Amino acid sequence: MFPKPTLILFATLLTVCSPADALWPQPRNLQTGSTALRLSGGFDITISGSVHNAPSDLHAAVLSTQNFVKTDKLGRLVVGRGSVDAQAVSKAKSLSKLTLSLSQGATAHSITSEAQKAIEDRDEAYTLTVPSDGSGATLTASSTLGLYRGLTTFSQLVYYNDGTTYILNAPIHIQDSPAYPYRGFMLDTSRNFFPVSDIKRTLDAMSWVKINQFHWHVVDSQSFPLQVPGFTDLASKAAYDSSSVYSPSDVADIVSYAGARGIDVMVEIDTPGHTSAISKAHPEHIACAEATPWATFANEPPAGQLRLASSETTKYTAGLLAAVAKMFPSTLFSTGGDELNTNCYAADANTQEDLVSTGQTLEQALNVFTQTTHKAIIAEGKTPVVWEEMVLVHNVTLESDTLVLVWISSDDVKAVAEKGFKLIHAASDYFYLDCGGGGWVGANPDGNSWCDPFKTWQKSYSFDPTANLTAAEAKLVMGGQHLLWTEQSGPQNLDPIVWPRAASSAELFWSGPGGNVSEALPRLHDVAYRMRQRGVQAISLQPEWCALRPGVCDLTA
């Protein structure tokens, strides 16, 4: 009745999924052929002599790419794995080198410094060519950051079988640059703490899919793990314990590790809400600290917000933000501004006294607080970044170049754009990695979460960044990011809850919208399997039977 359906299906899949199509994010411009090339035993990646004073992080990136080429040992995701390529590869010419050069006139700055530029000044474009005749592959760019992106692409071209490392589909010509300048990932290290090693492993994985922004939500009401020079009492009194602290040298280590991987680190000190932890060291600055019932005074326990109407508190906060700003070379600094609770201030005698004595409303006081604190970070060379409430709920005067993170709902994007602010997509209905995993507040018998259901990779992948926007408004979209709030996460589930899901926004904002989930799935399997080869515990998206048979497990197959 069903004569050899298997063979028919395999014939199909070989045409729909060629290896160079396993790149992620998909290059904007990709031409491939059908010739296999073996990488020679002495395969070498070299920086052209025309690149003067190549920076050390570029040398490190070259070494690391050479290492991936050798150690990934990824068998291609087809039935039989790499063995199906054995015949073609045995007859293939050998590729002995990849040479990196900068475009004429370009200067070799460090990858780090290129990555830490203002987002619109980052140059990530590159051109990668792998000829089919075995003559050297070439990678050119007008910045070391572009070269870094090209190296990442090159490492994804390589498969392994039975002692041989090879590339299929030469000649390959790729001309690539991102659709959006901001492609981020946010991690909350306050609800639960993550050791530096977990953050570094996450930065590695981010770099493999060309994410260029780490949004570090480092502190919150639950704990204050950041050791800030001049403000060390915060970490010593409000970190979970003395080992759950990021010292200035840890921060420098993370920033430099990120930079060398083409990633900028934007720190967030969320203010004036989400600051209960500060009360452990400075109760004088916090209204309604740990007040009960917490749900009256905050969206999450414990309650506690900066006394924004107090000039002393405003000064203290401005000083804190300036000190934190000095720790991070990024041009971006998030001051938060979400979920401000008015009951907290209404019930706080100090705040009420301050409002009366200055004759201000709470909103007017918030405006002063925001302007003062923003001024402090602007003085440190930062561009402020805020959560959407600061422009949609509060009537605060902000610098016109302030970046706005849209989180409550993607429905709010239009309103932010209409106000003329540049924005970053971070909406809970598409990009919250923690949604659907169960609610975490106690005494909740069913225990489901406010942002059910689970946000699948397909959901975020299908997001339209410019839906309902005019052409002018669309220009305000800087990009987007996945986010991990960690009420129910820690080092135990970091990799599996993030990867490969967060790769879906990485491609969306690099390659541009309109991708098809059926076409993307085989490539995303490749991302996950390669991540595992490199020590990141990315989950299975399907039974291995399906991963080896692209398209066959589609609903319609």
Place this chain on the structure above:
Amino acid sequence: MFPKPTLILFATLLTVCSPADALWPQPRNLQTGSTALRLSGGFDITISGSVHNAPSDLHAAVLSTQNFVKTDKLGRLVVGRGSVDAQAVSKAKSLSKLTLSLSQGATAHSITSEAQKAIEDRDEAYTLTVPSDGSGATLTASSTLGLYRGLTTFSQLVYYNDGTTYILNAPIHIQDSPAYPYRGFMLDTSRNFFPVSDIKRTLDAMSWVKINQFHWHVVDSQSFPLQVPGFTDLASKAAYDSSSVYSPSDVADIVSYAGARGIDVMVEIDTPGHTSAISKAHPEHIACAEATPWATFANEPPAGQLRLASSETTKYTAGLLAAVAKMFPSTLFSTGGDELNTNCYAADANTQEDLVSTGQTLEQALNVFTQTTHKAIIAEGKTPVVWEEMVLVHNVTLESDTLVLVWISSDDVKAVAEKGFKLIHAASDYFYLDCGGGGWVGANPDGNSWCDPFKTWQKSYSFDPTANLTAAEAKLVMGGQHLLWTEQSGPQNLDPIVWPRAASSAELFWSGPGGNVSEALPRLHDVAYRMRQRGVQAISLQPEWCALRPGVCDLTA
């Protein structure tokens, strides 16, 4: 405005969460005092001389418990961790030993043999006493299996601070035995493969919460990783690869590792559906193998079911099941029987010919197939276990002692009980660990799953095992289990997707229903934190801030 709410809250929590209350599952009978005891440096667990010929697995369990007592080093989950106990502990008497004995007249069989008995013959009761005067603690039971359960409990009493291991709340008197004889966990090793080490680590974690049954869904349509003597072509042709195979010695290793931890291993060879993989070695036995569109012929790709109307296929299956039965000492054997697809047989010429030639309907042929295959395992001393469709959808004659797994919905429990079958709770609406994590078939733009939302620990914990049952029907409930289907799971997320969630059914079926999620949460944190100390990556259920402050993050707090 909010005078020291912290202090008030702490005073409360100290009374609601004493350490001996951190046991999981909660003992059926627990009396505690308020005296601290330090474990002496030479603290020793000994088997009384009155126990003749103590088996080697009991000796091993004693050593392992001594090891946990030394290496858990779990700080108590309160603000300040173990340091809050330092004063009480510094003045405490010292406890130097725990002595195990069997009740008078009891014989010391191995834990393994006691665990592998028929479920209603397992004796897991024990009595544990820790006097407050520092005289020796005692553990008695009428079986080594009971002693094993008591050792598990003892290890949960122990906390650590600054070089000292201690117990609080002596005198402690525990008399304990399970409410239900079957407390299981099911793992699917076919959709994605799990190395033996992952299974062993899971068995460890299961034993720590007194789960006594490993339901091993070892093969399915996607892969056949079980090497069966006499049927080795199945694994060699239908395992994902040669390293993704459980050899007979792997099975013996797993069975013995489980047995020594008080866990019986019930294997499942799901028939006649879910058998596509067999077609790789024996296409003659499989109808509609990999037929397309798969959704017409199966609930999951790839399609393929045993030709149940063929006497040759029936004989082959009976032989296979008998051979598998010989590999597992358990009295239980699951033959599956779920999701039989009739389109597959309607479209299969061989099956239609067989039905015509024997003059049978498909249901009659299924009856013959089932009776023949069940007879084969009954001849090997097994009691058949089936999924619910075998009694609710099909009109199959089953032995009256057949156990039925209710999976489709907890609403089906009543109907199974009304038919007089013993049953195991395994319903997808309460106990499926994979639900809510996204759907996995391709070309599914939103990608959510059929059994959304996520099944939280609170949901399974609040399950009522005898809802709507008469007293007579309630006696048919043997227990229940969590289940992990692994379309989107693998070694990468095994620990975080299972733990501590699966501990919720472990307590439900040991301690009995009616537990309160608010009371349970602090104890479940203890489970998760202790698991981590022992190398199992159990996730955080709340921010650490909440874990250290029982009740404070409740919705109502």
